[in-house]
Structure formats: C-alpha cells, structure tokens
Amino acid sequence: MNLRIEEIGDVSCVAPVGRLDFDAAPGFQEALERVMSGAGKSPAAVIIDGTGLEYVSSAGLRAFLLAARAAQRSGISFALCALQPAVREVFELSGFSRIISVHPDRASALAQAQQGRV
Amino acid sequence: MTARRTAVPADAAQLTVLNQFVREFWAAAALSPSKMQTFELALEEIFMNVVMHGSQPGITLRVEVSLNLGTDAVTMTVEDDGPQFDPLSLAPPDVTGSLADRRVGGLGVFLVRKIMDTVSYARVAGRNRLRMSKRLDG
Numbered sequence: 529m530n531l532r533i534e535e536i537g538d539v540s541c542v543a544p545v546g547r548l549d550f551d552a553a554p555g556f557q558e559a560l561e562r563v564m565s566g567a568g569k570s571p572a573a574v575i576i577d578g579t580g581l582e583y584v585s586s587a588g589l590r591a592f593l594l595a596a597r598a599a600q601r602s603g604i605s606f607a608l609c610a611l612q613p614a615v616r617e618v619f620e621l622s623g624f625s626r627i628i629s630v631h632p633d634r635a636s637a638l639a640q641a642q643q644g645r646v
Numbered sequence: 647m648t649a650r651r652t653a654v655p656a657d658a659a660q661l662t663v664l665n666q667f668v669r670e671f672w673a674a675a676a677l678s679p680s681k682m683q684t685f686e687l688a689l690e691e692i693f694m695n696v697v698m699h700g701s702q703p704g705i706t707l708r709v710e711v712s713l714n715l716g717t718d719a720v721t722m723t724v725e726d727d728g729p730q731f732d733p734l735s736l737a738p739p740d741v742t743g744s745l746a747d748r749r750v751g752g753l754g755v756f757l758v759r760k761i762m763d764t765v766s767y768a769r770v771a772g773r774n775r776l777r778m779s780k781r782l783d784g
Contacts, residue, residue, distance in 0.1 A: 549661065550661060583683060583686065583687070621760045
C-alpha cells in the first residue's frame with residue numbers, strides 16, 4: 529500500500545492507495561500516528577481520502593479505530609471520505625460508519641473540518 | 647465446475663500466496679470480479695484467526711483452502727490441524743458502542759458471517775473445517 533499525504537492549511541489529508549490488509553495495517557497506523565503528532569505542530573483535522581483504497585479487512589479497521597481514538601484524545605477532528613463501495617460496505621457492516629465520520633467526497637470532508645473554525 | 651485446492655503453513659507471510667490463489671481461481675472460473683473481494687476478505691479473516699489463535703509455540707499449523715464453483719455459488723473451505731476451535735461460537739462484538747467503547751478485536755469472524763450467505767463449522771478427522779458459500783447473483 530502507498531500513502532500520499534497532503535497538507536491543506538491545518539488539515540492533513542492522507543490518501544492510502546491499494547490494500548489495507550493485515551500486512552499493511554501496522555505501517556498505516558504508524559503513518560497516521562506520525563501525521564497526528566506532527567513535526568512540532570499537530571493538524572487541526574485529519575481526513576483519510578479513500579479514493580484509491582481498494583480493500584480493507586478487520587486489521588485495517590483496527591488501524592482506523594485506534595487512529596480515530598488517538599485523534600479524539602488529542603482534540604483532532606478525524607474523518608474519512610470518498611470510500612469505494614466495497615470498503616464502504618465493510619465500514620457499514622462493522623458499525624464503524626456510526627463512530628467515524630464518512631463523507632462522500634474530500635470537499636465536504638474539508639468543509640466539515642473547517643466548520644466552526646475562523 | 648471449477649475447483650482448486652492449496653495448502654500453506656499458518657504463517658502471516660502466506661497471506662499474499664492465498665490472495666493469489668483466490669485470483670487464480672477467479673480467472674480460471676471466468677467469474678466477474680465483483681464478488682472476488684468477498685472471498686479475499688473472508689479468507690484473510692479466517693486464515694489470520696488460525697495464525698494468531700491456533701498456533702502453539704514450536705508448532706506451525708497447516709491450513710488447507712479449497713474453492714469450488716457450483717451452479718450458482720462459490721464455496722470456500724478452510725481447514726486446519728490445530729486444536730478444536732469453532733470461531734462461530736464466539737459472541738458477536740458489540741457494533742453499536744461509542745468510539746471510546748468499541749473493542750478492537752472480534753470483528754473478523756463477524757464480518758465473515760455478514761458477507762457470506764452461509765458459514766458452518768465442523769470438526770472432521772482431527773481438523774477444524776470452516777465452510778462458507780456465497781451466491782454469485784445479486
């Protein structure tokens with residue numbers, strides 16, 4: 529799995545590309561932790577862009593859960609967007625779409641992340 | 647009818663081999679790729695369960711996987727020679743808890759039950775056998 533990280537203002541957009549399976553999950557989790565701890569300064573929000581995410585297993589869900597929890601503890605807003613149908617199905621079946629915000633596209637996730645901050 | 651069988655040691659490094667096995671079966675059976683991920687996901691969850699919970703120190707279990715194309719469904723069988731363990735006997739995880747309350751384990755088998763049409767367990771000749779099937783239409 530590859531990872532593309534973009535900074536848009538104080539929002540970090542993380543775009544995983546490929547399969548988030550048992551092999552890839554630990555590296556993904558570490559990358560999210562690095563993004564959230566920031567180089568001195570934490571982002572206000574982290575958005576995971578799922579456009580290129582083809583597959584997620586329970587190992588990947590675990591990485592999302594731990595990251596979302598770490599974000600909550602640090603006061604960082606955490607959301608997903610643009611999930612492919614197969615990935616979205618796994619999120620819905622596992623009940624994760626109830627505990628982690630999922631937006632249809634990056635623009636709406638960014639708008640939500642910026643709401644309430646001037 | 648297309649049928650394939652493979653056997654691998656219960657080692658996480660074998661996951662890529664098993665994914666390749668599913669893809670080759672799918673190509674040989676000339677199936678549309680739409681349901682392939684369902685089988686890849688179920689196989690990862692069941693296989694990793696055996697890897698993480700079935701093995702004892704110094705003993706690597708052997709896992710046998712077969713895929714069969716029937717008239718309107720694909721059946722997958724995963725067998726291991728570990729101690730008797732029925733993953734379907736596990737209590738389902740609470741999928742309604744809050745972010746802070748959600749447990750990180752137990753989701754794999756839950757997902758398999760959700761994405762497959764049928765899942766059954768049997769202890770046969772000293773082996774655990776989990777059989778799953780999914781219809782190809784719809």
